[in-house]
Amino acid sequence: MGQKLESRERIVRSSARLFLSRSYNAVSVDELCTAAGVRKGSFYHFFPSKSELAKAVIDLHTTALLDRLEQASGQSPAERLHGLADAVGTIQTGFENRFGRIVGCPFGNLASELATADEELREHLATAFTRWEAEFAALCRQAASAGVLRDGVDPERLARALLAQAQGQILLAKVSVTSASEISRALHELVDAHLREGY
Amino acid sequence: MGQKLESRERIVRSSARLFLSRSYNAVSVDELCTAAGVRKGSFYHFFPSKSELAKAVIDLHTTALLDRLEQASGQSPAERLHGLADAVGTIQTGFENRFGRIVGCPFGNLASELATADEELREHLATAFTRWEAEFAALCRQAASAGVLRDGVDPERLARALLAQAQGQILLAKVSVTSASEISRALHELVDAHLREGY
DNA sequence: ATCCGTCTTGACCGACCAGTCAACTAGGCA
DNA sequence: TGCCTAGTTGACTGGTCGGTCAAGACGGAT
Incomplete structure (x- = not known):
């Protein structure tokens, strides 16, 4: 269980935001994780790749x-x-x-x-x-x-x-x-x- | 003096090609240099940045x-x-x-x-x-x-x-x-x- | 012959990259 | 009680990133 929103959904939503505000390649996985309030291991639990x-x-x-x-x-x-x-x-x-x-x-x-x-x-x-x-x-x-x-x-x-x-x-x-x-x-x-x- | 084409022009032309075939962020300066047949130092002699x-x-x-x-x-x-x-x-x-x-x-x-x-x-x-x-x-x-x-x-x-x-x-x-x-x-x-x- | 500006070379930098891993936690269920 | 699974943690890797630098090569002018 995540906090308010499930972790997976928080990752997707905040990534959508970051990809729009800059671009796919300009945003690192680390930054995506920070924005979603999630450690890298969790990220790669949900997604096999960026x-x-x-x-x-x-x-x-x-x-x-x-x-x-x-x-x-x-x-x-x-x-x-x-x-x-x-x-x-x-x-x-x-x-x-x-x-x-x-x-x-x-x-x-x-x-x-x-x-x-x-x-x-x-x-x-x-x-x-x-x-x-x-x-x-x-x-x-x-x-x-x-x-x-x-x-x-x-x-x-x-x-x-x-x-x-x-x-x-x-x-x-x-x-x-x-x-x-x-x-x-x-x-x-x-x-x-x-x-x-x-x- | 470069070989056939001036180095600067070779860099620009081959970079145009690489940026088109993939994208700006997907191509590294190293790759641009290799494609142009130029060392990195030369690249940064002509261009202060990517x-x-x-x-x-x-x-x-x-x-x-x-x-x-x-x-x-x-x-x-x-x-x-x-x-x-x-x-x-x-x-x-x-x-x-x-x-x-x-x-x-x-x-x-x-x-x-x-x-x-x-x-x-x-x-x-x-x-x-x-x-x-x-x-x-x-x-x-x-x-x-x-x-x-x-x-x-x-x-x-x-x-x-x-x-x-x-x-x-x-x-x-x-x-x-x-x-x-x-x-x-x-x-x-x-x-x-x-x-x-x-x- | 020497000097000078342009260009080249190759080694180097610290930061950051995407992705990995073993150990841990917490709930659901029997 | 004990186990299983989904999710979490943080330390770690090897490679690559954009960019720097001191030393040199080369040709043209003097």
């Missing part, structure tokens, strides 16, 4: 993201699409408040750093992105069958474009230190650009 | 990118906008051929990993992105004054959206190991989505 912890951190973010996207609902398909933009913005605003600045996307950060260096982690991230994209695609398909998308817009490709736009805008906001509201604004514009006039 | 080398690597990529964007020309503003998509695709195809896979964007990779960890590097990357964005914005403004953009499309915001889309698509391609042609295809679609019908 990269295995990273997978757990990814899973934590995945469930959090999927929850957030579920909550974000609107009436019409067009509103639901705009709801996506708001959801991403809300998440990023949350990070902004917790860290005092834009720290990037948990998935995007790890993907940039590790996709070419750790094949297992790359695969893990790929499935996380796939689930994310699937959520987007479901809403895009709804919009398509409701006929609110412009002619010739493929819902699957729009979903990927939205995901890419989110990743790119988050990255640009991180490097140029702008606010999270810019991110959702850009996403709203991208949604509008693909909706039929009047929606 | 992060200072990173700045030189960024500068190398910046001049290469700006050259590539300059070459990419078309007749009409619409063609020039599509030329951007091709230029990004060409660069990524080049990396794909050299490395055997998508390795990401040199700027994006470093930005994700270091923007929150090294303030000087973050600033350096920010100005690199600004110059990149300025190139895009110039073409978008041309398109706007030629009247080929859809009503209500702000050229400056379109430039940023294109840049973000490029970054996001490159990241997604890297993590899901798709080909570079997907990246330019997505950019072409985004351009089309903002051009008036018939252009």
